[in-house]
Amino acid sequence: MHSHHSHSGEYVLHAKDNLDDIVNLAIERGFTTYCLTEHIPRNNDQDFYPEEKHLKVQDLFDNFEKFYHHARRLQKQHKTEITLLVGFESDYIRADFKQLIQQIRDKYAFDMFVGSIHHVKEVPIDFDITHWVEAMNRCGGTPRQLYATYFDDQYEMLKDLRPPVVGHFDLIRLFSIDDSEKPISQWPEVLERVNRNLDFIVSYGGLIELNSAAIRKGWKEPYPREDICKIIIEKGGRFALSDDSHGLAQIGLNFHKVLDQVIKLGINKLYYLDLDDGKTVVREENVADIILAPFWTQYREI
Numbered sequence: 001m002h003s004h005h006s007h008s009g010e011y012v013l014h015a016k017d018n019l020d021d022i023v024n025l026a027i028e029r030g031f032t033t034y035c036l037t038e039h040i041p042r043n044n045d046q047d048f049y050p051e052e053k054h055l056k057v058q059d060l061f062d063n064f065e066k067f068y069h070h071a072r073r074l075q076k077q078h079k080t081e082i083t084l085l086v087g088f089e090s091d092y093i094r095a096d097f098k099q100l101i102q103q104i105r106d107k108y109a110f111d112m113f114v115g116s117i118h119h120v121k122e123v124p125i126d127f128d129i130t131h132w133v134e135a136m137n138r139c140g141g142t143p144r145q146l147y148a149t150y151f152d153d154q155y156e157m158l159k160d161l162r163p164p165v166v167g168h169f170d171l172i173r174l175f176s177i178d179d180s181e182k183p184i185s186q187w188p189e190v191l192e193r194v195n196r197n198l199d200f201i202v203s204y205g206g207l208i209e210l211n212s213a214a215i216r217k218g219w220k221e222p223y224p225r226e227d228i229c230k231i232i233i234e235k236g237g238r239f240a241l242s243d244d245s246h247g248l249a250q251i252g253l254n255f256h257k258v259l260d261q262v263i264k265l266g267i268n269k270l271y272y273l274d275l276d277d278g279k280t281v282v283r284e285e286n287v288a289d290i291i292l293a294p295f296w297t298q299y300r301e302i
Helices: 017-031 057-078 096-108 127-137 143-161 190-206 225-234 253-266 293-301
Strands: 033-039 085-090 207-211 238-242 267-278 279-286
Touching: 017 033, 017 057, 033 057, 033 267, 057 085, 085 267, 096 143, 127 143, 143 190, 190 225, 207 253, 207 267, 225 253, 238 253, 253 293
Parallel strands: 033 085, 207 238, 238 267
Antiparallel strands: 267 279
C-alpha cells in the first residue's frame, strides 16, 4: 500500500504528532511506500495562517531545513521496513513561487513533490468558508468565476513545476457544497480549463492523487469528484493514492472508501512512486491484486 502526501505536527502547526511516530504507524498499518511531504516555507508573512502569526519567515525556512534532514534520517533508519520518499507539498500563491520552489529544489535533493494550489487571489481557499467567500469575491463574486481562476492558477503551477504528483485536483470545490455536487460541466468555461489541465498532466506523465482527506472533510468520495475522475479515465490519466494525513489518526484513514470509489469507477490500475537505487521511478499495480492485500483487514477496526 502507498500514500504520496502527508504532514506532521512537528513541522506544520495545523497538523498533529511527530514524524517518528507517523512513520512507525505507517509501517504498522502496512504501508510499503509512504511519502513525507511537508509544506514549503512561504516567503512573505502576509501568507501566514492565523496559528503562524507569532513566527517570522526565517522560522519557516529553519523548520523546513530540520524537516528535510529528519526525513532523510528516517528514510535510512527504516529502509528495510518501508520505502520513504522525501518530498514537499508546494504552495503557489503568486508568480514568484516558481523561483522560490526552484531555489528549494536546488538546495535539497528531493525524491518527489506534490504540486498543489491552496490560494486564489492570495486568499486560502481550504481554510474556512469565510476565506473561500473572500477569494470568490475577489474573482468577481460567483463560484464559476472562482473555479475558473483556480484552474487557471493550477495550470500555471503545472506548467512551471510539472509536479510528479498533482495534489487534490479539485480542492476549490470543498466549501462550495451545492455547486461541487453538480457536474463540472455545468460551466463550459470551467470544464474547458479542467480538460486543458488534465491534458497537460497526462502529457508529461504526472500522477493524480485520489486523496482521501475529502472524505474526512465531509465528502462521500475522495478528491477529485467522480465527474472529473471519469474525464481522467477517458484521457488515460494515472491515479495514485494519498491520505493527506495531518497526524496519526489520519494515516490510511478512509482508504477503504477510496477503494470502493476505485472499484465503482472501473479503475484497473493504480500507480505509485518507488525508489530504484536512489532514483525515483513510477510503478503500476493491478487493482485486482490490491484488493487482495491484507492491508484492508484493519478497516474492520479503524
